Amino acid sequence: MRMDAKLEPLFTPWKIGNCEIKNRIVLTSMGGTNLFGWMEKNHFDKAGAEFIMEVAKNNAGLILPGCQPVYNPMFGKWLYKNKKMYEDLKNWLPEFHKTGAKLFVQLTAGFGRSFTISELMETLYTNKFLRTVSKPFMNLDKITASASPSPNRWSDKVPSREMTVEEIREFVEAFAKCAKMLQDAGVDGVEIHAVHEGYLLDQFTLKYVNQRTDRYGGSFENRYRFPVEIVQAIKKECGKDFPVSLRYSVLSKTKGFREGALPGEDYIEAGRDMEESEKAAKYLQDAGYDMLNCDNGTYDAWYWAHPPIYMPENCNLEDAEHIRRFVDIPVVCAGRMEPGTAARSISEGKIDGAGFARQFLADQEWVSKMMDGREEDIRPCILCHNGCFNMCHYKGVPNDQDLSDSLHLARCAVNAETMQTDKHHIVKTASPKKVHIIGGGIGGMEAARVLKLRGHEPVIHEKSDVLGGTFIPASAESYKEKLRSLLTWYRHQMKELNIEVCLNEEIRDAAQFGNDAVIIATGAAPRLLKNVPGYELMIEACDYLNGAEVGEVVAVIGGGLTGSEIAYELALKGKKPVIVEMKDDLIAQKGVCLANSSYLREWFALHEVPVYLETTLKMVKEGAIICQAKDGTDVEIACDSVISSAGYISTPLAEKGKGAYLVGDCMKVGNLKTVIWSAYEAAMKI
Numbered sequence: 001m002r003m004d005a006k007l008e009p010l011f012t013p014w015k016i017g018n019c020e021i022k023n024r025i026v027l028t029s030m031g032g033t034n035l036f037g038w039m040e041k042n043h044f045d046k047a048g049a050e051f052i053m054e055v056a057k058n059n060a061g062l063i064l065p066g067c068q069p070v071y072n073p074m075f076g077k078w079l080y081k082n083k084k085m086y087e088d089l090k091n092w093l094p095e096f097h098k099t100g101a102k103l104f105v106q107l108t109a110g111f112g113r114s115f116t117i118s119e120l121m122e123t124l125y126t127n128k129f130l131r132t133v134s135k136p137f138m139n140l141d142k143i144t145a146s147a148s149p150s151p152n153r154w155s156d157k158v159p160s161r162e163m164t165v166e167e168i169r170e171f172v173e174a175f176a177k178c179a180k181m182l183q184d185a186g187v188d189g190v191e192i193h194a195v196h197e198g199y200l201l202d203q204f205t206l207k208y209v210n211q212r213t214d215r216y217g218g219s220f221e222n223r224y225r226f227p228v229e230i231v232q233a234i235k236k237e238c239g240k241d242f243p244v245s246l247r248y249s250v251l252s253k254t255k256g257f258r259e260g261a262l263p264g265e266d267y268i269e270a271g272r273d274m275e276e277s278e279k280a281a282k283y284l285q286d287a288g289y290d291m292l293n294c295d296n297g298t299y300d301a302w303y304w305a306h307p308p309i310y311m312p313e314n315c316n317l318e319d320a321e322h323i324r325r326f327v328d329i330p331v332v333c334a335g336r337m338e339p340g341t342a343a344r345s346i347s348e349g350k351i352d353g354a355g356f357a358r359q360f361l362a363d364q365e366w367v368s369k370m371m372d373g374r375e376e377d378i379r380p381c382i383l384c385h386n387g388c389f390n391m392c393h394y395k396g397v398p399n400d401q402d403l404s405d406s407l408h409l410a411r412c413a414v415n416a417e418t419m420q421t422d423k424h425h426i427v428k429t430a431s432p433k434k435v436h437i438i439g440g441g442i443g444g445m446e447a448a449r450v451l452k453l454r455g456h457e458p459v460i461h462e463k464s465d466v467l468g469g470t471f472i473p474a475s476a477e478s479y480k481e482k483l484r485s486l487l488t489w490y491r492h493q494m495k496e497l498n499i500e501v502c503l504n505e506e507i508r509d510a511a512q513f514g515n516d517a518v519i520i521a522t523g524a525a526p527r528l529l530k531n532v533p534g535y536e537l538m539i540e541a542c543d544y545l546n547g548a549e550v551g552e553v554v555a556v557i558g559g560g561l562t563g564s565e566i567a568y569e570l571a572l573k574g575k576k577p578v579i580v581e582m583k584d585d586l587i588a589q590k591g592v593c594l595a596n597s598s599y600l601r602e603w604f605a606l607h608e609v610p611v612y613l614e615t616t617l618k619m620v621k622e623g624a625i626i627c628q629a630k631d632g633t634d635v636e637i638a639c640d641s642v643i644s645s646a647g648y649i650s651t652p653l654a655e656k657g658k659g660a661y662l663v664g665d666c667m668k669v670g671n672l673k674t675v676i677w678s679a680y681e682a683a684m685k686i
Helices: 005-011 048-059 082-098 120-128 128-133 167-184 202-207 225-238 273-289 317-324 339-347 358-362 366-371 403-407 442-454 481-496 541-545 562-571 594-608 672-685
Strands: 014-016 020-021 026-028 102-106 189-195 244-251 253-254 291-295 331-336 353-356 434-438 457-461 501-504 515-519 524-526 553-557 576-580 616-621 624-628 632-639 643-644 648-650 658-661
Touching: 005 339, 026 524, 048 082, 082 167, 102 167, 120 128, 167 189, 167 225, 189 202, 189 225, 225 244, 225 273, 244 273, 273 317, 291 317, 317 331, 317 339, 339 353, 353 358, 358 366, 403 576, 434 442, 442 457, 442 481, 442 672, 515 672, 541 562, 541 643, 553 562, 562 576, 562 594, 643 658, 658 672
Parallel strands: 026 353, 102 189, 189 244, 244 291, 291 331, 331 353, 434 457, 434 515, 457 501, 515 658, 553 576, 553 643
Antiparallel strands: 014 020, 524 648, 616 624, 624 632
16 A cells, blocks of 8 residues: 555654755644653653654654743743753654654643632632742642733632733743753754743733833834743754744634633634734744744633534644745645645645644654555544543633643543553453453443454444444534544454454343353433423433434523534534523533633534523423423523433443453443453453
8 A cells, every 4th residue: 555645745854944844744742642740840851751652653754742931830940940851852852763753842821810629729819828839830820820910711819910020031041941952962953832822921922911111012022022032042042953843823812711612703802813813923034933833822722722523624724835935935734634635735845844733643654654545544632632632611610620621631542551651551462362342432432452362262242333422423514524533443443353243132141141241331321301391292311313304493401512513513403402500510520621622612602592591491382382480480592402411320241241441431421432352451451
């Protein structure tokens, strides 16, 4: 097999300053893929290095590990003070450079008002005693400081104060010192993070955040002074030939604090518009930056920099191509990039490099597979953020995220091994066994895949005539092509690994397999609202997704992720959805990234989709539903159809069977991450 000829422009050399890169594939930074640790004491991070090395061995051209704060938010230490980790990096780099890849380390001034605040952090900040005693390991007052006093993206309880000029100078000096130590260690360049995504440096450039009246506020030159001083200090310390890239958002796509602008929306830009961006790009180039690594957005419009599946492919490309016309330095574009489209843009000279991030989490070998013409073997990223960036936020809470997820970013829902090979790695079995897997959904197929790779003999028993289970309806909406690609990948793996699959075979009792090992992956059943009069008139969510017809006006009962996605699909099809939700916000659940949930909430608001919060369904009748509002009054909502999306209930076999393992939703209803990871772990125990 050979690579598709249209992709060849991706594999041509290019230069950043005097640094030649072997191809146009760029791994852009993600929190958690750090070489010096993330939200912990700085050290040479072996897990990050392992991930970076694997990507380098698989033909990426330029690699940018996760951003390194020059001032560590945890424990408050400056990055240049730990000399040993630079020595460790220096000793590791020769092996890295054997791959032919280049390494730019991304340095950040931090987060300012975008710093992700949790409930614990709110407690530390609002309690005067705890705020004082916690300063040595988490000084929130310093970490969240911004260009001007401003509200935090996540919490009203931890506002940002104005940084002092002395603090700014301290950061500029730290950037120069860190860059020099990285240069001496053998790193090929650095990237400054960032006039991008509404992080701290960007907050200085943005008029809606920066209200300063000193030399760092007011005029265009003053607002961009901080990033300009950084590159000038680095060039002075490291020489003009040491490459310095800048992570850069072409447009802010932001209407104001906590208000993003959706694709196609007519709005007034509160941040950087194109007129300013054209000027800023050239100004930053002339200051000394050697590359612009581009996307769009801020944390207030997070879905541009972290596109969920609802965003269009190549969502930032047109703007990056436009800004390329105003500079003489290379421009990289990232954000749901499709390789064929990126290759065409590069061949036409419209951009210079193509940035990819989360696809590397799903499959570190995907570039090699693409080069070999083996696209069907590439495990796709489904843009879910369940494993890599699941900071979620809804009314009444700051970041609602388990501490484990907060401290361990850059893991992957569809690849249990990514960034956690210490506990998830294939170990060959010394005693091969026949293992019966009851259920051929994603959990069952993942268990079978891992078992086969270990040397066992898995057999899938699936009661329907096709593999996929509830993931078939879950991937049915028009915009979920990436989920359908994952389902295709799993079915392909079953064939490639020659796994025995028994379709149309319902197993009612695991005991029939005697002493053979058994994995139960029977999933969950929909929660039916049988206590609601007229419930039999409702269409269950999966039935709708599997093709059940609905009328023009459709009431969706349940505004969690599934219900909201169904309402979104109905609207895209020209129907008129109405959402009824008992909680005080849509998608008020853990594990759904704010980039994903804020898109849907803002889309419904923009398109005036009726949303009834804190509202309970009382009755379903022909042509209408009766609900109870928060104040106890009844509300009648006219509709032609009613879809029930009230959640799911685990459905393990009534008889578990001796020695059986439960995986996925039949053990505990979760999401795709919990299904795949639990299946992987169960398969490793046998």
